[in-house]
Amino acid sequence: MIMKFEKYFRPESLQEAIDLMKEYKGEYKLLAGGTDVVIRLKAHALRVKTIIDISRVPELSGVRIEDGKLYVGANTRLMDLSKNPDVVNSEWEILAECAGHVSSTQVRNVATLAGNNVNASPSADTTPALLMCDAVVHIAGPDGKRDVAVDDFLLGPGKVDLKDGEIVVGFTFPKQKENSQAAYIKFAIRGDTDIAIVNAGARIGLGADGKVSDARLVLGAVAPRSIRMKEVEDFLIGKKATEAIIEEAAAMARDSITPITDQRATAEYRKQMAYVNLRNAMTEALKKLA
Amino acid sequence: MSNTTENANNYIGKSPIRVDAYDKATGKGLFASDYFKLIPDLLRVKVLRSPVAHCKITKLDVSKAEAIPGVERIFTVDRSPFHMERLPEQVRFPIDGECIWAGQPIAIIAADTLEHAEDALEAIDLEYEELPHVLNVYEALDPNPKSVVDPNHGRSGTIDESNPWAKIGRLDVVDSKFAGEGVSPNIIGNYVLDKGNVEEAMKKADIVVEGEFCTGRRKHTHLELSSAIVTYNSDDSITCYGNGCGIHGVIKSAFVNIFELPENKIRTIQPYIGGSFGDRLAPYIEVLTAMMALFLKKSCGYQYTRAETFEGAPFAWPVYSRVKFGATKDGRVIAQDYDCVEEIGAIQNNVSYTGRLSSSGAVCVYDIDNIHMDTAAVATNCMPVGAFRGLGCPESEFGMEVMMNKLADDLGISPVEIRAKNFIKNGGHNGYGELVTSIGVEKCLRACADAIDLETPPEQDGSVWKRGKGCGVGGKQNTPLGRAEAIVRYYSDSSVEVLISCDENGMGAMTVMAQIAASVLELPIENVKVIKGDSIVTPFDNYSASSRTTYTTGNAVKIAAEEVKDKLQEAAAREVGVHKSKVIIHGSKAKILGSDIQEIDLATLFKNTSPYDQGNWGLMRFSPVEGHGVFCPAPIRKWGHDGLTKRMWNWFQYAASAMEVAVNEETGQVRILKIATSADTGNPINPKTVEGQIEGGSILAASYMLMEEPIFNEHGAIINKGLSDYRIADVLMTPKNDNFISLINPDPLPDGPFGAKGMAESITIPIAPSLSEAIYQAVGVRPMYFPMTSERILKLIQEKKAKEAENK
């Protein structure tokens, strides 16, 4: 269908973007790559008067490592992220891996890291990476800057902690725990082109005693947003990660979720796949540690 | 020129490059949807459709919509001057305000821009009361169904005699379990076949196997959106540019029948079309667009959205089947008891469907002495169905082939040998009693089995991915679908035009016709230009369906080219002064026997012309020698109450496949690791395009048998009406190139052009049973429903494990 917005702006600085958001308060939508926003505009699922294209805002770009932390600008394209050597060969490798699972080449070439996260899709591929790495979201707005932990940033389907007038500037990935590894599995019918039926991420750290000292377990597409399995993480900590314990942990996760039935899968299948794929993700993370 | 009589320009069985390839590789070739750019002053059309499967409209107010600037008078049933009962089922408007499927058209809008048309669509005030609906064969067969689909049911409706199909496929009395007292009022057609005595034969059988099968609804999903542009011309004629099939036999004939226009006031043009697979055989968008153009007397253009291709265009019909075989212990099948029901959607005035189309697949492969078939068609509140590559045979033969695999497993006979024991042989007769003149199915099957080493069990790697191998075969009738004509023109410089009206859905028909013409005329194929698809230029052809094009249009082109040759022979004979039998045409030369002139250039027969050279009789430059070919297979001979006849169809195409799959026993996912598929094409005219059909057909079939399925909401509307969640195979589903084998094993068709026959449908049939068997060999469960989604396969695995645990 014909898109219904009337005005289009392409600010060239963060301040200009913030000023535009102020001017068109309540009736704008930010667009970075547009791979999601344009589809929703065409479906009339999104009706706004003004599009602010932030793809040329220089303050939103850049990938760098500073003080042992990884900084990724909001506008970083997922294809670039999936191939960035600083990320691929780092303790945040899982971020590159997840970015490489988003849809197809054409979409990854254009879609951005912030875009993939601010629309808060429960099946987003990079959100589990942010959760597994305890990423911090940097936000700028009319009243200055603020930082939010990613787990607090995600509110529900399509909802994030971003007020009218605010914009995501970038993400910081803190130094990851020693001796920890992460794995991610996208479970979909055809492959990456599809929206996942379930996705599962696991970061596991082992202590000197060989027992689990740290865990980040994430499931996507089984709840209104990508969720951390905190109870299951607590269960794992302090235990030796045997096959039986991993299976028990995955079963706990499966029993704690209440997914929906939709055109992609039934709730029951989602639960079963959450078990299989979370177990496999944990096993793979452990394999990487070995 | 050489002195040998061998044809240096014989292109039969060679693979010259496609005549349309350059156009398509450069973006220069225009498709139907590119014409929106070219037609001036074009109104854009949108259609209001029923949002639910069954409802009574209580309010339809278009006044607000008509008030939007740029919006023309909106078309509704009560404003219609047309014979609305003559509209094809897919665009039939509600009778007395009762909508019977989600997607049924209610009103047509035309506006100066697409945006205004869309705004008007939103501004129409529609209110309705929802009614109960039936969405699948089981609900529809209930003797007291929740919904009786046809609003005219019980009223004295008669069959529209103007419909050419009206007399086909209906018998007043059939002895069927689906007819008579106490059956569902939604059953609206029957066909019964009785051969020998099944009851007696079953008693004599050493082994009996039986299974029930059901297949899903599948969508053609051609990539170009359905499009039609109908210009309203100054002489009150109309011109239609569209990607629909059958410019004469489907679209023009529909316009004449519905709108009662003179035949010379309609021009239909088919540019390149972005796929059909049977979908574009039903004239739906063309009829809606023409109706609006005639209603407004203005030019209108309409392009479906991707969502509309799911709600406003036909699906293939799902088939329920029950298959029971009785066999001797050495594997000879002696009895076949077979039921099938075609679920045909919201068709009201059914004349086409009786179960006969689908079940044709169940009697054309195996030579079985005793057959009882009882078949029916049942209506539901789904989109009215239409043809899809295979015409119900991939559905009906699924059960046959799965049962054949089971019989082989139960008897401990190889699935290849058990089939070889039962195949119809060339010169034998099929279940109807028809003579079979070409059947290469056994060669196909053996070649596929060898290619994947079927008899050797696959190696297991100890992971959750279990491997298995399986095979299957398929046969598909060619329906005698009437006439094809062709014109071949030979110019003085030996350049040639071939004028045809068959459809080029992508299968390579234009290239095949060029090859046939070039081979008959013994000229380089570069000399041949194919002109196609303009009803005031190119001669009648019914439409490209039932894999008939190579056979029917091919024969017409061959006849036309032979007529050209005959005329050239005569002209050369006159020139030299010999009897025409003494002249042999080889390309641009004529060889003369019995004359001092041994050879002449045909070019010399054509006189030059200028405005001052009056009185040029005989052959002349710029005025080509023209041959007109007409070919029409013999019609069906009406069958009796036993369903038997010596001519139910025309000829039969065959295929086989064998594959190795891996099944994840924890997730139900299936991967095709290696596949070999073979077609019996008759003599292939262009082997490379045949390969393309084999590969494309294999993946298309694997795609719908593993993944494709519309999902309905509680209102009976499809929710996954897009390519995101109605998933068709992407490149990752295709096995690696070395593991994807296509084979051609022809049995020449005596009456085909150069022994060729069609093949594109049969290739899709063996894929489902091969998959089902390979899955069974891998994980011990036999899917009897498709699509065999991961979720369904996992459920079967879990049920099997639960049963095993119970039995312990």
Place this chain on the structure above:
Amino acid sequence: MNSFENYITVSFEVNEKPVTVFTAPNRTLLDVLREDLGLVGVKHGCDDSNCGVCTVIVDGKATKSCCMLIGQAEGTKVTTIEGLEKDGVLHPLQKEFIEHFAIQCGYCTPGFILAAKALLDENPDPTEDEIREALHGNLCRCTGYKKIIEAIEAARDDMKAQA
């Protein structure tokens, strides 16, 4: 309804020629390429960036033009299928698609050729798996994909030989 005051001017390069359009902003790059510039070799097949027939190359990257606003094209270099044939010589991909029968209905062909070109420009020697990974955003309903991959492999080899 858009009034002219909301129109935007967008300057970019298409097939190595500069282009400036003055347009309502609520249009996609696909709309402008097809409707304003007459480049109808760029196709439209779905409304949600699934089918890939609208693929063009933007600044060296394969992009689905149906999901890019025209405003986003400002300052970019766009290549469509019309820009591949040079001085009457087909691009190796075009030549090999023709010779390998990788074309049936042809509706997906321009998108496939451009997605493949972007791949080969970036990685001149991709494996069969790398080709598949680069192409799963393009659907084809006719060919079963095998001949498309063969054509791309052949073009890869042609281009390596020429290099």
